[in-house]
Amino acid sequence: MEHPQPASMRDVAQAAGVSAQTVSRVANGSTAVRPQTRQRVEAAMSKLGYRPNYAARALKHGRFKNVGVLLYNMTSYGNARILNGIVTAAAESGYAVTVHTISRRGNQSLGSAIRHLQQLPVDGAVALLERQVPDFNEFRPGKDMPVVLVSEDPANHCPTIDADxxxxxxxxxxxxxxxxxxxxxxxxxxxxxxxxxxxxxxxxxxxxxxxxxxxxxxxxxxxxxxxxxxxxxxxxxxxxxxxxxxxxxxxxxxxxxxxxxxxxxxxxxxxxxxxxxxxxxxxxxxxxxxxMKFNEIGREAFSMVRRQCEGEQVPVGVKTVIPAELIERVSVRDIND
CATH class of the missing domain: 3.40.50.2300 (Response regulator)
Structure with missing residues (x-):
């Protein structure tokens, strides 16, 4: 049984009545496309089942526009809110997010978790280190894989951010x-x-x-x-x-x-x-x-890794600290009164 060929960028362009270059711009999240044209192209993509070729995109632009996130679990409130901040900021910048959990068994090292991510189509990584990892001081990110740590411990080898x-x-x-x-x-x-x-x-x-x-x-x-x-x-x-x-x-x-x-x-x-x-x-x-401003931490962590992926320098050895905000309700009494 023959399988139908996947829709190409040229097929989408013909269906939407636009150029292949316009389809490419829409697929890459460019803002240089009129809203009405974007809607027409996206409708054609959906109808034809078109999927962008991310490998070709990476060859052309040098990036997948995809960031990996390492964390121990997604159920804790802090992790969930930080992840939400990362995903929201990534979407606003035209990036996708790949999530990978760090194994709690055997005290998995940061290096091994990053190596696993490097096998996937990601440009960089944000690691949420709520626990101490055995190779924290020895770990060094590769030149082709920028890493940002959300960590209580400041690192001298990666940009670091956390709540105060x-x-x-x-x-x-x-x-x-x-x-x-x-x-x-x-x-x-x-x-x-x-x-x-x-x-x-x-x-x-x-x-x-x-x-x-x-x-x-x-x-x-x-x-x-x-x-x-x-x-x-x-x-x-x-x-x-x-x-x-x-x-x-x-x-x-x-x-x-x-x-x-x-x-x-x-x-x-x-x-x-x-x-x-x-x-x-x-x-x-x-x-x-x-x-705790977890959402802000996630957004800033994504910004740090995105800027590195796009060739900017982000200071290492300095921890960005996001202060907490006191929310006064009625569970504290002033006993001086």
Whole structure:
């Protein structure tokens, strides 16, 4: 049985009544095409089942206009929002995105993950390193494969960007102490997370700066149930008037655990979280939080890798830090009043 030949650029041009050059411009995302003409060409592409030849495009332009994204999972709020920022910015620039997950088994190296991407039609890569990789300090990107790291640890070999995890915690402690609380308890994220580690370090350093002894730390797993258990335990701590949870899911669980232990928020205990991930999910959301600008991080990370793919120089050895934003709601009480 013979298979029909795929539609060519010439076939699309004939069907749309335009030149092959115009079809090429539309396929490459050029803005030098009138909207009405673009619609006619795209309709012809759809009708004929035309698919651009990306290999030919790469030979002509030296690029696939496709960026790879490496990450451990797509389900966490931060990763999902960063990925959304990358995909949105890529689409605006006429780029596609290829996503590849880094294996958690065997502690896969960054180098091996990048080598896998190099077998695919991508021009560069953004790696979301929420965990430490064994070859972080030794890894060097190839000249033909620019790499941008979204990483808590600054790299001297790749452009690096991330949220200000440490500074976020400093701001939280300052905020709560300025409202009369004598100390701040912390519900930390899992020890495998570099973000959780930096948030916990910022909390510790902020309390030490004020000469305040560290209260007991409760370690969760980013999920609400672990926050609930911490909140229930802290409801029996008479000295506890303020709790800083390392993300909003755990903070919400803390509020529920405190309630189960007979404590009210914020009348008895103030609670603050991080990320603002519950907005639009929990009705009548009253949780004060530090909003992480994950979407902005994704957009900027894509910009960094795109500029390198197009021949620009992007500084290495300098980490771009995106600060968090305090979102005040009703879960923190000023006990000075």
């Amino acid at each position: 995890q440490y500074g976020c915690s400093i701001a939280v402690v300052d905020y709560l102490l300025s409202r009369g609380h004598r100390t701040v308890y912390h519900v930390a994220g899992p020890p495998t997370s570099r973000a959780a580690e930096s948030r916990a370090q910022g909390w510790q350093d902020a309390l030490w700066q004020f000469g305040i002894p560290l209260p007991k730390t409760y370690v969760g797993d980013w999920e609400a149930d672990s926050g609930y258990q911490a909140g229930l335990a802290l409801s029996h701590e008479d000295e506890c008037t303020a709790i800083y949870a390392a993300n909003d899911q755990m903070a919400y669980g803390v509020v529920q655990g405190l309630a189960a232990g007979g404590k009210r928020v914020p009348q008895d205990v103030s609670v603050i979280g991080v990320d603002d991930s519950l907005l639009g999910v929990v009705p009548r959301l009253g949780l004060t939080t530090m909003r």
